[in-house]
Amino acid sequence: MDKRIYFLMIISFVIGMVELIISGILDLIAGDLHVSIGQAGLLITVFAVIFAVASPILLVMTAKIERKRLTLVCLYIFLIGCIVTVFAPTFSILFIGRIILGISGALLIILCLVMAPSLAGEQYKGRAIGIVSVGVSASLVLGVPIGLILGTNFGWRAPFILITVLTALSIIGVHVFMGRITPKPQIPLRQQLAAFKNHKITLGLTTTFLYMTGHSIMYAYFKPYLEATTDFNANWVSVIYLIFGFAAVCGGGIGGLLADLLGSRKTMVIALAVFSALFFVFPYTTVFYPIFFLILILWGMLSWAISPAMQSYLIEIAPESSEIQQSLNNSSLHLGVAAGSVIGAGIVDTLSVNVIPFAGGLFIILSLITVVISVSSKKKTSYKTKNAI
Template sequence: MDFRVFILAISTITVGLVELIVGGILPVIADDLNVSIGTAGQLITVYALVYAVAGPVLLSLTAKIERKKLYLITMSIFLLGNVMTFFSPTFSLVMIARVITSMSAALLIVLSLTITARIVEAPQRAKALGYIYMGISSSLVLGVPLGILITNAFGWRMVFIGIAVLSIGSFILISVFLQKIPTGEVQPLSAQLKALGNKKIVFAHFATMFMLAGHYTVYAYFTPFLETNLQLNQYWISICYFLFGIAAVSGGAFGGGLASWIGSRKSILVVLGTFAISLFVLPYTTFSFPFFIVFMMIWGGLSWALAPPLQDYIIETDPVSSDIHQSFNNSALQVGIAIGSAIGGAVLSHTDSVNSTATVGGAVVVIGFLCAVISLSMGRNKAKLVQEKSVDI
């Protein structure tokens, strides 16, 4: 694998840490800034919303800038956003800093994906993208415990100084090892927005959104699930999250490897179908803790396995507009997380059964599976039409 892919993956770990790292330290932040925990929680909500919108918009606005130069400029802004967070004395200034880091992070992540897709050969593309998503997933998984650890030792503001230091390291690595990346064919913003008229890819985005929505319908309320079904204390719950995290981190690499083995199209259906089944079956695996742990890690690994084959499929389907579609797909992921958390909360409030989140989550993933089937069917129909035309000629 191209060494530059690992450099970009390391960079995505640094960038991805910012999103959820405040999740475990919200009470400390709220107390220091004299706001309620609910208000402090908006630091996560606003980040996700800005991230979802900023990625596609900024990618379009910066389409004519050479990719390495753009990456380094954006990383510098990301660095400044974290430094600003450290020095901000009020909640309002911290929120402004979060918006800055969210916008820059959204562009950095999609640049990591698009650059990776360009610097590797097509047969290795899905596997390479898997390493990038391995970096993204590891940052999301490791962010919460890392934030708690640093806060307990040095205070919450040092969390962002730590990320700033890591940003400097990423800046240096990108400067040294990444060559200039041409912009490629640049489309006007209007043409890029018209790319959303490609129903085949729109349904692929829906597949991503509904899979993450189904996943977070359960995962956002995983603690009460463990407490209710397995009567675990905080120590064992932490171990479950740690093991789940290990599995999730490997999910991106697994999805990329699977796509290289059986192809992106088959991988999409295999991952979505297996993931839906895993959610439906999850409540019935708690009769044995060791068995549940094994099954939970399968679920965790599948949770991030869809992205590499789906991104590869998007690039194959519309190479000209693939950059903007990769950004839209990353936004769909963020929207799915938000929707899933809301669905899980609604399920708990109406049923008072934490097991219902798994059933509803599985049903939501089935919707994603159907969206993937529709998208892939359109792809086959189009390929068949082209083949028929060539035969006529």
């Protein structure tokens, strides 16, 4: 497999760190810049929304640009966003920095996802996407603890100094190691959007949104859930998050491998069936620690194992518009994170934290239903094929 794919994984790790690294230092930012924690939380919201909306639009706008050049341009803009963030004297400037990071980061992540399978070749495309997903999942898992440790000891700007340095090293790496990558022939936007007349694609994107919503309902409020249902102390809670994180990182690679070995369709159906069952079993394992940790590891793995299989599936359905589909799938994932966090908040405030596994499980069951319908339905005949007939 092309070694440049692993470099794309490193880039995706650096970019992905920015998304959630700020979560553990909101109080430090609020205190230093004299805003409320709620206002500081808008820094997460604006990044997530931009990340979800910007990537498909930017991908279409930059379709003709050679990929190495485009990656470098985005990395330089991302570096500017890092510098603005590090030296931001006010909350407004910091907010602008987050917007710059969100726009450039959104396109960089999707570039890594679309370049990886083209570098790997047909037989390794699932594994290539899975490797890039390892970088994304590792950044999301490690971002919060890294931000918390550096922010607590050296101030809230310290994590962003680290990201600035890593971004600069990534720019050097792209200049030295990445060769020219010619973009695929541009497909008119109207023709790309026409792919959504194929309900297999629409159901696939809906599946991503639903399962990530279910996952986020549980994960966003996992700490209070543990505090309410177990006797684990703070140290054990940290260990649990580390175990989950390690499992999630492994899950991205395993999902890509299974997609290549079993096929994307079987991988998604099996993974979502097990995933949904886990959430309904989970509440009954909190007093049986060996089973609890087994379920925890499986949950972590499955939370990121489905994404590379879904990416491969979307490529198989309509390879001529695969880039825009992967971008929209990435958007569906982030919108699911946002929706799950909001729904989980409502459940915790109005019902009980004990309800969140069941609520999350319901959404994952819905995602299982949509993916079964998608993979079992016949592929819609393309417009060109109809005209040829």
